[in-house]
Amino acid sequence: MKIKVTQVRSTINRPEKQKQVIKSLGLGRPGRSRIHDDNPCIRGMINKVSHLVKVEELKEE
Numbered sequence: 001m002k003i004k005v006t007q008v009r010s011t012i013n014r015p016e017k018q019k020q021v022i023k024s025l026g027l028g029r030p031g032r033s034r035i036h037d038d039n040p041c042i043r044g045m046i047n048k049v050s051h052l053v054k055v056e057e058l059k060e061e
Contacts, residue, residue: 001037001038001057001058001060002035002036002037002038002057002058002060003035003036003037003038003042003046003055003056003057003058004033004034004035004055004056004057004058005025005027005033005034005035005036005042005046005053005054005055006027006031006032006033006053006054006055006056007022007027007028007029007030007031007032007033007052007053008030008031008052008053008054009030009051009052009053010029010030010052011052014052017048018048018049018052021045021048021049022049022052022053024045025042025045025046025049025053027053035058038057
């Protein structure tokens with residue numbers, strides 16, 4: 001299964017660890033999206049910055 005991760009809030013005035021997680025997800029500014037495989041590693045990163053991102057599950061055909 002794939003998930004689409006979209007950054008909805010800025011990383012200004014956020015801890016450095018959260019900025020690094022956003023960068024490792026391939027994001028960097030609000031409005032950017034990336035599609036990732038749904039696995040525990042990605043889910044863990046999303047949990048760290050859940051207040052900054054929106055997650056949608058994509059249907060595989």
